[in-house]
Amino acid sequence: MSQQESTTFRRATIIGPGLLGASIGMVLYEKRIAQQIHAYLRNEKKRQECESSLWCDRAFTELLPAIEDSDLILLCSTVDHIAELLPQVLKSAKQGALITDVGSLKEKICEIAGSSVGIEHGMFIGSHPMTGSEKNGIEHASSRIFEGKQCIVTPTGEKDKNRLDKLVSMWSSIGMNVTTMNPKRHDEIVASISHLPHLVSSSLMNAMSENKEWLKLSGNGFKDSTRIASGNPEMWLQILQGNKKNLLREIDSLKQELENFKTALKSDDCRKLICLLTNAKDLRDALNDI
Amino acid sequence: MSQQESTTFRRATIIGPGLLGASIGMVLYEKRIAQQIHAYLRNEKKRQECESSLWCDRAFTELLPAIEDSDLILLCSTVDHIAELLPQVLKSAKQGALITDVGSLKEKICEIAGSSVGIEHGMFIGSHPMTGSEKNGIEHASSRIFEGKQCIVTPTGEKDKNRLDKLVSMWSSIGMNVTTMNPKRHDEIVASISHLPHLVSSSLMNAMSENKEWLKLSGNGFKDSTRIASGNPEMWLQILQGNKKNLLREIDSLKQELENFKTALKSDDCRKLICLLTNAKDLRDALNDI
Numbered sequence: 001m002s003q004q005e006s007t008t009f010r011r012a013t014i015i016g017p018g019l020l021g022a023s024i025g026m027v028l029y030e031k032r033i034a035q036q037i038h039a040y041l042r043n044e045k046k047r048q049e050c051e052s053s054l055w056c057d058r059a060f061t062e063l064l065p066a067i068e069d070s071d072l073i074l075l076c077s078t079v080d081h082i083a084e085l086l087p088q089v090l091k092s093a094k095q096g097a098l099i100t101d102v103g104s105l106k107e108k109i110c111e112i113a114g115s116s117v118g119i120e121h122g123m124f125i126g127s128h129p130m131t132g133s134e135k136n137g138i139e140h141a142s143s144r145i146f147e148g149k150q151c152i153v154t155p156t157g158e159k160d161k162n163r164l165d166k167l168v169s170m171w172s173s174i175g176m177n178v179t180t181m182n183p184k185r186h187d188e189i190v191a192s193i194s195h196l197p198h199l200v201s202s203s204l205m206n207a208m209s210e211n212k213e214w215l216k217l218s219g220n221g222f223k224d225s226t227r228i229a230s231g232n233p234e235m236w237l238q239i240l241q242g243n244k245k246n247l248l249r250e251i252d253s254l255k256q257e258l259e260n261f262k263t264a265l266k267s268d269d270c271r272k273l274i275c276l277l278t279n280a281k282d283l284r285d286a287l288n289d290i
Numbered sequence: 291m292s293q294q295e296s297t298t299f300r301r302a303t304i305i306g307p308g309l310l311g312a313s314i315g316m317v318l319y320e321k322r323i324a325q326q327i328h329a330y331l332r333n334e335k336k337r338q339e340c341e342s343s344l345w346c347d348r349a350f351t352e353l354l355p356a357i358e359d360s361d362l363i364l365l366c367s368t369v370d371h372i373a374e375l376l377p378q379v380l381k382s383a384k385q386g387a388l389i390t391d392v393g394s395l396k397e398k399i400c401e402i403a404g405s406s407v408g409i410e411h412g413m414f415i416g417s418h419p420m421t422g423s424e425k426n427g428i429e430h431a432s433s434r435i436f437e438g439k440q441c442i443v444t445p446t447g448e449k450d451k452n453r454l455d456k457l458v459s460m461w462s463s464i465g466m467n468v469t470t471m472n473p474k475r476h477d478e479i480v481a482s483i484s485h486l487p488h489l490v491s492s493s494l495m496n497a498m499s500e501n502k503e504w505l506k507l508s509g510n511g512f513k514d515s516t517r518i519a520s521g522n523p524e525m526w527l528q529i530l531q532g533n534k535k536n537l538l539r540e541i542d543s544l545k546q547e548l549e550n551f552k553t554a555l556k557s558d559d560c561r562k563l564i565c566l567l568t569n570a571k572d573l574r575d576a577l578n579d580i
Contacts, residue, residue: 130509150507179507192498193508197515200490202570203547207540208482209569216580217440217469218483219420224514225487229574233567237560244555250497251552255545257493262541265534270527277523279499280492284519287505 007169009098012072013038015063015085017050020102020132021076022141027174029055030143040066050138064092072170075101079109079238086112090119098163099124104190105242106154106183114156122160125167126183128152128190129176136232147175152190154183191246195239196254199247201229297459299388302362303328305353305375307340310392310422311366312431317464319345320433330356340428354382362460365391369399369528376402380409388453389414394480395532396444396473404446412450415457416473418442418480419466426522437465442480444473481536485529486544489537491519 012034014021021039028034039059041047051059060066063085067073073093075082082103090113093099103109106126113124131149133140151171155164164180171178181189204226208215240247264272302324304311311329318324329349331337341349350356353375357363363383365372372393380403383389393399396416403414421439423430441461445454454470461468471479494516498505530537554562 130507150509152507189501189504189507192501193504193512196497197494197512199548199551200494201515201574202567203544203551204487204490205570205573206547206550206566207486207543208573211479211482212573212576214479214483215573215577217420217442217479218577219440221518222483222487223577224517225491226574226577227514228511229570230578231567231571233564233571236567237563240551240555240563241558241560248552248555251548253497254493255548257496258489258541258545260496261489261493261530262538265530265538268531270531273527273530274523276496277492277521277526280495280519281521281523283495283498283502283505284491284516286502287508287513287516288520 007166007173008032009034009070009072009170011036011038011070012074013040013067013070014056015040015066015073015075015089016077016081017041017056017138017141018076019136019138019140020129021074022050022053022055022138023132023143023145024074024076024102024129024174025053025055026141026143027146031174033170033173034072038066038070046138053138063088067093067097069094071097073097073099075099075103078235079103079105079242082109083112086124087116090116090123093123095120097123098166100127100153100167102127102129104128104194104239106152106186108242110154110156110183122155122163125156125160125164126154126186127167127171128154128186129171130194131176136235146171149176151176151178152186153178153180154186155180156183187243188246191243191250192253195243195247196250198228198231198236199240199251200254201226205229297456297463298322299324299360299362299460301326301328301360302364303330303357303360304346305330305356305363305365305379306367306371307331307346307428307431308366309426309428309430310419311364312340312343312345312428313421313433313435314364314366314392314419314464315343315345316431316433317436321464323460323463324362328356328360336428343428353378357383359384361387363387363389365389365393368525369393369395369532372399373402376414377406380406380413383413385410387413388456390417390443390457392417392419394418394484394529396442396476398532400444400446400473410450412445412453415446415450415454416444416476417457417461418444418476419461420484421466426525436461439466441466441468442476443468443470444476445470446473477533478536481533481540482543485533485537486540488518488521488526489530489541490544491516495519 014025017039036057039050047059082101110126129151131145168178304315307329326347329340337349372391400416419441421435458468
């Protein structure tokens, strides 16, 4: 936070605390960024578990009491559920509240906020904290998953400079590197750095379906390359479908790269193969320094 | 090693100690599997460095004195270099010696051994210890890279049961899980669990060439998926070319899996998408238990 005073909130509400939402709850509590933290969950048993967490002051199975009087509301469930709840949250949040989310898609979610009528301008600003794990659920939550990770914040046309500053400051103060861009650009970028890799990882696994017994021979390289294929299928269905247009373009781009290898291999074009391998290595090596 | 007595060697020679060869040298020394360890390197400066390592008794820039009187010879350089040196090693090794290698391809190397005339039957048995790292060089060597990792040993037609037992016992005693199979089968399997993932990882990086600036936003998922693209291009050129036939088939198989995703996405076939994602997740989850 350098010289700046830390942004704090009197009351924050986590909507749908799973791995990411509960981790945010923990870090807001530990760093005293929110004085009081509420949570909203649909399931009564999970509500009770959540309320027994140190970071959670009160947990509700009804939306309105959960967000009442909150000055920071974070929608932390899946993309479809965020889209479903957002209009109600926007309508019911108190004046001056800052509303954000953690969804992997921003264009669709920000459009919903933009087209909601009768709400304050700039009340909602989308966020995409790029952290987490292939694991799910509150039991895997940790306040340490944010440090040094990237967070994309997507303000839209009608900005509220004060709210944007607060939001950026909040993510920064939990250790994230914040970049702002428009929602359309966000979706293009994550199609190539996140959604395509997931689909490729899944495809590598699916290609093994006929030879499952070979998997026991696989080493760390294979395991790392395919780790993300363990992600939640329901969650990824929503993401892949929601970013269909960008993703179809990315699939074609990867197929072209595979074709380049294939052509060079078939024709024993060593110079081309070395170029392809070296270009990939140089790009990947540079990533270690970021 | 359970009840069995450990196999030990009076003198072992590491031919071409890089990351893998020097790691083998270290572990043979630490576990007292070889009483004396020699090394062969072409470069005088590297020879001196190698000889100053604790595990290395003597290092040579000439092959014959390096392997003289050795009862275990390990060829640890690149596939092409192993293929080049093997006939000379077979001809010059002392009677009764056990010769193996660590190359990622087995069919080509075992064929060379099989077609060498005038040598003892079963003198050479191919090995592929599946460990290492995307890093290269003696300075990254470690005796701890073997524990729990897979090693494929590829005896061919004319087996020498005693030598095979010794070789399996040697890899087991440094902590590896050993599987034996014929060289052809080995090359088919590694095409899908190692060589295709490398090529896919490289293709994911190459697909980012036009948008390098997006890479700074990538998270752990992307980084893990592409880690192996940092491998040495010269080494991978030899591997990809040497396993061309199997690899071309694997590329087509992956392209088909990508096409399955594309078709399902285009037609909004949620059921199919969930099937593809769930099949991949189930296969990948099972890998955590191996």
